[in-house]
Amino acid sequence: MRPLDLKLLRDLRTMKGQMLAISLVMACGLTMMIMARGLIVSLETERDRYYAENRFADVFSDLVRAPNSLRSRLMEISGAGTVETRVTGHAILDIPGMDDIAEAILVSIPDERPQQLNILHILQGRLPEHAGRNEIVISKAFADAHGFRPGDTIQATMYGNREELYISGTAMSPEFVYELPPGAFVPDNKRYGVFWMNERELANAFNMDGAFNNVVMTLAPGGNVEAVKAEMDRILRPYGGQISYDRSEQASAQWVETEIEGLRAFALAFPIIFLSVAAFMTSAALTRLVRLQREQIAQLKAFGYSSTAIGIHYFKFTLAAVIAATVMGGVGGLWAGRGIVILYEPFFQFPSLTFRPDYPAVLIGLVASAGAAFLGVLNSVRQAVKLPPAEAMRPEPPAEFKPSRIEALGLQNLVSPAFRMALRNLERKPWQGLFTALGLAMATAIPIVPGAMRDGMNYMMDFQWRLAQRQDVTLGLIEPGSYASFTAMRNLPGVLHAEPFRAVSARIGHGHHERRISLSGLPQDGQLNRLLDADANQIPLPLSGVLLSEKLAEVLDVKPGGTVRLEVQEGRRPVFDIVVAGTITDFADIGAYMDIDALRRLMREGDTVSGAHLTLDSAQWAPFLASAREAPQIGAIVRTRAARESFDETMAELIVIAHTIYFGFAAVLAFGVIYNGARIALSERTRDLATLRVLGYTQREVAGVLIGELALLTLLAILPGLFIGTQLAAAILEAASTETTRFPLVLTGRTYATAVLIVLASSILSFAIVSRRIHKLDLIGVLKARE
């Protein structure tokens, strides 16, 4: 081995703690990059393959009812590719042993020809056949949640009729990758499933013979999506057509995309933070090393080593850190990526989602981190090799010190000489201090993200499903009913209090903005489905005018006092302009609300109801559920707390994992930054510290002098860190929010305290490890020579 490389190895051994700290921080950045980029590629590759192979539609539309003959007109739309008309419906399930509501969405598949769009990926069994026994294929997630297999049967109430459904197979569909119950934001595979059934049987069950209520289509090559949607809307409008939408608004596709977007932000932001901090750490460590070895460098040059050879020698230190980081980051990233792909399973129903490393991105990450680290040391290496040997052999001129600016304020009598040493060292190297503080601020910021996510989701669910919706159960009628149907619901066993509602689907427009929503009519002084302001105070329902979800008002670009146009899609389909009386705060879905009687007047109907909100005597749950299932008019039963429960069941583990990852990485960052800083400080001040020990300072007192400076930086970093963390959390929640699910930014003392605690704990651990070196200070050796 060449002597310079031997020197490299020996020096690396003495600096191993520091090099390890640097590599760890770098490795965290690489781990996150490799993991997140790999997940993006994995999701995208699998999604694109799945969508293409199983011919996922491009445009979707729901309508009330249109004759099958309309299909040919849809096929003639210019830019349309394949068109499939379908029947969809909703079933209440009665699953033995489950004393909770389960429901399914039913989707038709063509009778006598293969599916052309949204083709099922059959996992078990086969497609339904005409056996006259209501054969269905059920979604794999639902089947797994209940242990259903082909050959089993399920009792279902469809359109008021109790039917026995025969399971012929299990499947996945590109349309339901994220199998989301309406209004929820996490899948609930126990309470919600997707069933596919032959079209004729399904149409029969829903009184839709010879008709369809759902259209999906692909675009012809070169087809313009906006033009196709507009034309489709025009054709379907007379048939109660709702606004058609493309993949960007299709619930499942949208959630997949949101996940990928989130990963993209993650794959960028966190590696940048970690790799730049690592680059700074390398720079600080190498600058110090070069300073220490100034005389050695001079001697090497005197022996005839070229500046390039010496420069390369010091770059190899960085290279060593980068190599160690690559190994750790590579292993960590692949391991984490594989693990998270498994965690995706309950959420994303893909036929074969496997982890695929994004090698080009890994390479870019490596080059970027190596490049940043090299740039960081470039300057100090250049200075080292630039010195003429004769000059470099002389020790560096003594550092210039002056009273720090803080002392100029007249505080000198308040602080001890030891603290003054810290202040003056900081002021002499403000950049080093600043970067250390910045690294610590980042470490403080990171743990705020998972805390804010947890608290935001909790707040949202509490607000939505406890404060706003105080009903235990919402019942929906198959068809709007009279006051008698409301009385019937109120008289179900166990009902304590009931309030009617009228809900109609409608288009709402303002200027050129338009959305399809549910327009709800609620009774005055309702106590169950309450409309709240941001402070959770109930907003009185205006006698005329509508209240809009804040988000709806935002996307329509309308303010209270403005007028919106409403086109109801049911009954006599009134179209009217109405004043926006105000906005309400809610976090899931977008809606419009008005007085129930005002809505009925507009619909020109009497005391029609769409359903009822109920509170129940919980002891009577079982008889209530049995009667509600039996009641032929009832088409939907929604238990308010189910959303919260399924969230807790599905997300609890994920939240723990997210916390662990964020906390762990923050701890590594804080630990690394402090450890590196402390080692550099120790190296710079060995002589001072040994002198203090000789003079009779105890180990503890000397450690205090050493860490005083870093402790000061840590304390200074905390407030900016909390601020940065707040901004980071806001940005991440904003990115995770969609139009229909909005995560509020909720920051609690607990979140902040945890962040501070993590940084303090890792700092103290660093201090403890470095302080051990004070015990080993060579008191006598230090006295023998000048530095």
Added chain:
Amino acid sequence: MPDTKDSTNGLENRDPLFHARGLTKVYHPSGEIEVRALDGVDLDLFESELVVLLGASGSGKSTLLNILGGLDIPTDGTLDYRGESLTDADERTLTLFRRDTVGFVFQFYNLIPSLTARENVALITDIARNPMAPEEALALVGLEDRLDHFPAQLSGGEQQRVAIARAIAKRPDVLLCDEPTGALDVKTGITVLEAIARVNEDLGTLAMIITHNAAIADMAGRVIHLSAGHITEIHTNTERRPASTLVW
């Protein structure tokens, strides 16, 4: 082995501050060869005497001084200070011993570069039990008008005098100086020695000065000669010369 009793010359009636018997320090720099830096040193040192330690390079002077000052522990032998054993003392006791009892002056001053003269002295007065004001200590070495200078702004002699001020500010019972003039020219060297002599007289501090310079021995009460880890001779000066009259 020289007869130490004979040469203490009247001091033997007082209790010694330091009482060393068979003091030995062995180093094993590369495992095999052992270096006996001190090899069975017997020595008594008394209150308020001024001792000069002479010897060739490598004879063990610094090793002896470091052990006396509680910076190092002997491999063998015993060392008492005022009847308390320093050989059995733990790290904490030695630290307290240095803190309360000993003042050090080294060849390379060992000042903290980021602190001014006054603050370097304050480092000691902050933790000592009965210190003088930093200003007073600096005045004793003639630096009353350099209080707020940083080490880099002082000459070598001035820096060494700050180091002496720092050493005496706690009114130590023992002042140990390892080649205090080693890096200084004659004139500055003499100012520094004067400062040490003054402390020795005014405060009654036991002062020990290591030097290569035999001329300095003339200011001492006793002169100890060390060679290859042994005390070869202890010589008592009948007439002490004031530092200001020394020449070399």
